[in-house]
Amino acid sequence: MSWIINPTITINGASYLGSAVGSVSIDYGRTTVWDPQRVGYSRIQLINTNNTNFPIDINNSVQITVRNSANSANIVVFTGTVASVANEGRVSTATSTIAYVTISAVSNLSILAKIQSGAVAYPAETESARITRILNETTVVKDVIDPGTYTLLARNAGTADALTLCNAYAGTATAAIYETKTGAVGYANEDRRNQDVLANGYFAISPTFIPANGISSQRSQGDVINSVKVGYNNGSSVTVTSSGSVATYGTIAATIETDISNEPNATALANVYIGMRAYPKTSLSSIEVRVDNPTMGSVVRDKMLNMYFGLPIQIAGLPLTVSATTYFGFVEGWNLSFSQLAAKITLRTTEKTYSFRTTQWEDAAPAQRWLDVGAAIQWLQYE
Numbered sequence: 001m002s003w004i005i006n007p008t009i010t011i012n013g014a015s016y017l018g019s020a021v022g023s024v025s026i027d028y029g030r031t032t033v034w035d036p037q038r039v040g041y042s043r044i045q046l047i048n049t050n051n052t053n054f055p056i057d058i059n060n061s062v063q064i065t066v067r068n069s070a071n072s073a074n075i076v077v078f079t080g081t082v083a084s085v086a087n088e089g090r091v092s093t094a095t096s097t098i099a100y101v102t103i104s105a106v107s108n109l110s111i112l113a114k115i116q117s118g119a120v121a122y123p124a125e126t127e128s129a130r131i132t133r134i135l136n137e138t139t140v141v142k143d144v145i146d147p148g149t150y151t152l153l154a155r156n157a158g159t160a161d162a163l164t165l166c167n168a169y170a171g172t173a174t175a176a177i178y179e180t181k182t183g184a185v186g187y188a189n190e191d192r193r194n195q196d197v198l199a200n201g202y203f204a205i206s207p208t209f210i211p212a213n214g215i216s217s218q219r220s221q222g223d224v225i226n227s228v229k230v231g232y233n234n235g236s237s238v239t240v241t242s243s244g245s246v247a248t249y250g251t252i253a254a255t256i257e258t259d260i261s262n263e264p265n266a267t268a269l270a271n272v273y274i275g276m277r278a279y280p281k282t283s284l285s286s287i288e289v290r291v292d293n294p295t296m297g298s299v300v301r302d303k304m305l306n307m308y309f310g311l312p313i314q315i316a317g318l319p320l321t322v323s324a325t326t327y328f329g330f331v332e333g334w335n336l337s338f339s340q341l342a343a344k345i346t347l348r349t350t351e352k353t354y355s356f357r358t359t360q361w362e363d364a365a366p367a368q369r370w371l372d373v374g375a376a377i378q379w380l381q382y383e
Contacts, residue, residue, distance in 0.1 A: 029333025040107030069298030143186030214288030
């Protein structure tokens with residue numbers, strides 16, 4: 001059975017499908033692992049062929065679905081609210097008028113950007129507890145909130161938008177807030193991607209589904225930090241340096257000011273930065289995958305349509321000019337665009353080293369024994 005995308009646009013309870021849907025572009029996530037999370041958005045073009053008024057208004061609810069590979073169920077690919085509506089007449093005769101209705105919609109993460117949080121003082125707590133506290137001051141539905149890693153100083157009362165605050169505290173912990181396509185907001189701590197890989201591995205994407213001009217890689221000195229100073233406890237600091245990286249690239253230093261309250265947490269964070277960024281890696285900054293390729297299997301297609309922030313991926317057999325070896329990385333963001341007859345998803349990713357946390361000896365349980373380690377464990381080598 002060939003796959004038919006069959007999109008449905010539901011706005012304020014009214015569904016537009018079939019010939020009423022022109023083209024759709026949906027964007028979620030961020031550009032690189034270093035960026036704060038940003039509000040998802042969608043651009044929707046509807047075709048009005050019967051000279052009626054589509055009752056669409058600002059802040060109306062929006063949900064977009066497409067059919068799965070088996071054409072047996074809908075997959076939600078966007079949830080949000082209308083931000084703007086534009087109507088443009090294209091064809092008009094004595095008996096009919098055809099118009100394009102262009103709708104811009106924003107995801108539910110926009111709720112955080114609109115709400116001021118922090119009007120009351122916050123106690124000393126982990127970044128996870130702080131982010132949960134902020135989310136509770138908004139109307140968003142919460143997704144999974146991972147446990148905290150770092151203890152933050154108490155915060156005096158003072159308002160700021162909830163999105164800025166959540167991004168700041170997540171960024172302090174080299175982690176991220178994120179949103180689901182069904183409209184919930186969660187917090188992925190710095191170990192979330194490790195756990196995903198350990199549980200599910202890297203999802204393989206064949207280059208067969210990637211056009212020759214649909215992929216680009218990037219390697220930048222701007223990704224390198226080999227001497228990092230982490231500020232903590234309102235004036236104290238610790239510095240960690242990679243002598244090997246300094247010998248190769250010269251000193252590339254950075255100062256990271258944080259709300260961390262104690263020296264052990266600050267030292268741990270400094271080591272995380274060095275582990276991630278002492279050496280530059282080649283990331284695939286743009287990967288276009290043709291979801292409408294008729295040879296694509298249902299597992300791959302449904303995975304692409306069910307895309308999520310942080311998905312571990314691997315791609316073997318790429319042109320050597322793009323990647324010299326099998327690429328392992330994590331999805332930071334994506335753009336899904338489609339019409340009635342065509343569909344593609346463009347992934348923005350970063351190489352695995354920038355996200356995967358190496359296990360420290362202090363992370364192992366004291367009673368752990370070598371014979372308890374699974375035979376299938378994967379040992380990853382880092383420079």
